[in-house]
Amino acid sequence: MNCYYCDEIKSTAPEYTDSPARFDLGSAAPRCSKHWRYVCSMCDTANHFMSTAFCPSGRNFFCSRCATDVRQEAGEFWAWQYFFGFRSPWSGEWVPTLDRAEFNGEHPISIDGERAATRLAISKEEYIVRYPEKRTLWRPEHEVTEADVQASWNTNAERWDSMYDDDGDRNRRYQSDEPMLALLGDVESMNVLDVGSGNGYLSRKLARSGASMTGVEIASRMLEIAAEREHQEHLGITYHHASASEMDFLEDSTFDKAVSNYVLMDIKDYVGALNQVFRILKSGGHFVAVFSHPCFASGPAGWVVPAPDTPRSEERFAYRVDTYFQRGPYYGVWGNLDPVLSFHRPLRDYWRAFEETGFVVDGFDEPSVAERGRRELPPWRVQEALRIPYSCIFRLKKP
Ligand SMILES: C[S@@+](CC[C@H](N)C(=O)[O-])C[C@H]1O[C@@H](n2cnc3c(N)ncnc32)[C@H](O)[C@@H]1O
Numbered sequence: 001m002n003c004y005y006c007d008e009i010k011s012t013a014p015e016y017t018d019s020p021a022r023f024d025l026g027s028a029a030p031r032c033s034k035h036w037r038y039v040c041s042m043c044d045t046a047n048h049f050m051s052t053a054f055c056p057s058g059r060n061f062f063c064s065r066c067a068t069d070v071r072q073e074a075g076e077f078w079a080w081q082y083f084f085g086f087r088s089p090w091s092g093e094w095v096p097t098l099d100r101a102e103f104n105g106e107h108p109i110s111i112d113g114e115r116a117a118t119r120l121a122i123s124k125e126e127y128i129v130r131y132p133e134k135r136t137l138w139r140p141e142h143e144v145t146e147a148d149v150q151a152s153w154n155t156n157a158e159r160w161d162s163m164y165d166d167d168g169d170r171n172r173r174y175q176s177d178e179p180m181l182a183l184l185g186d187v188e189s190m191n192v193l194d195v196g197s198g199n200g201y202l203s204r205k206l207a208r209s210g211a212s213m214t215g216v217e218i219a220s221r222m223l224e225i226a227a228e229r230e231h232q233e234h235l236g237i238t239y240h241h242a243s244a245s246e247m248d249f250l251e252d253s254t255f256d257k258a259v260s261n262y263v264l265m266d267i268k269d270y271v272g273a274l275n276q277v278f279r280i281l282k283s284g285g286h287f288v289a290v291f292s293h294p295c296f297a298s299g300p301a302g303w304v305v306p307a308p309d310t311p312r313s314e315e316r317f318a319y320r321v322d323t324y325f326q327r328g329p330y331y332g333v334w335g336n337l338d339p340v341l342s343f344h345r346p347l348r349d350y351w352r353a354f355e356e357t358g359f360v361v362d363g364f365d366e367p368s369v370a371e372r373g374r375r376e377l378p379p380w381r382v383q384e385a386l387r388i389p390y391s392c393i394f395r396l397k398k399p
């Protein structure tokens with residue numbers, strides 16, 4: 001049986017000497033010993049060879065978690081466009097992960113042969129233990145209240161905010177803000193409502209474009225962060241601590257435009273919120289709603305990879321979706337955040353709610369990679385962003 005990674009390399013370098021697979025036999029990615037897993041000498045865990053580097057001065061293998069810093073470095077080699085560089089906890093020098101080290105002729109096996117140190121570091125596990133796919137953590141609708149929504153965002157507020165700069169997080173900056181702002185159009189001297197304003201980055205951005213901004217947000221901790229920023233840089237933004245489905249303090253027909261950026265799927269009473277936004281908009285006013293694309297956010301959503309331990313996003317070969325027509329609250333898992341409470345609804349539920357509220361849909365988009373992303377992201381990140389849309393954007397008009 002061939003090694004999956006030796007085959008990958010051979011596909012671009014036919015002269016490469018491949019090795020037979022000895023580990024994870026029978027899986028979608030059987031591997032030779034060089035391309036198997038290595039035990040980190042600091043934390044004693046086994047990791048994918050591309051999540052492992054060898055420090056020549058420390059003469060030790062170490063993993064991405066024990067590296068003092070990790071970066072992606074551009075550089076085409078064999079089947080790949082980039083590699084990871086780890087900073088050694090012993091010498092402080094940057095060393096490439098074992099895939100790139102092998103290409104450079106610096107892999108410890110090429111230098112030392114099968115010396116004891118190398119052989120000991122190759123993990124003795126024969127297989128990667130695969131657990132059944134995590135199912136969606138659905139909750140019964142009647143058990144979930146707005147207090148749970150608040151709690152979910154309050155606990156995550158600091159970690160959430162740390163992913164942002166003035167232009168949002170990576171997804172907003174490189175993917176969805178450009179099409180969202182294009183649909184929102186001019187805001188100069190207009191009264192604009194930001195529904196679910198979070199840490200307020202969008203309210204600030206629109207205020208800097210001349211809008212008179214009002215933000216409504218249910219999570220007190222998010223609101224505090226936004227208020228702190230307003231205190232530091234006075235942009236005249238008014239924030240209200242309230243639910244979007246109860247905005248009685250805002251008068252009828254007073255806003256020119258409204259926006260909600262990744263919020264509708266987090267609102268329990270989204271129909272109530274739509275009715276409120278409709279009420280406060282002037283006739284002819286627009287509401288631009290960006291939300292997680294329901295077609296790609298349901299069931300055990302996530303990427304399917306042949307080697308479950310791979311750090312490379314380009315090895316993802318499909319995206320998993322299921323239980324699309326099931327509705328209700330669930331806890332989603334995002335990076336290092338505590339599980340985030342959201343509500344799944346098929347797209348047609350949103351469509352019907354827009355119509356029943358009285359809105360007319362007059363614009364739509366599905367963000368992939370924006371101009372800024374094409375300019376600033378390395379090509380493999382552009383490729384990543386071109387696979388599936390994480391969000392959809394509706395522009396709704398109050399007739
Ligand atoms: C994914 S965050 C997006 C925040 C911000 N719009 C942004 O783009 O950075 C969702 C926000 O919606 C807020 N939220 C959830 N339910 C809400 C409700 N019923 N009324 C107002 N805000 C709500 C959450 O507290 C959270 O701050």
Ligand SMILES: [Zn+2]
Nearest residue numbers: 003006032035
């Ligand atoms: Zn191999």
Ligand SMILES: [Zn+2]
Nearest residue numbers: 040043063066
């Ligand atoms: Zn480690």
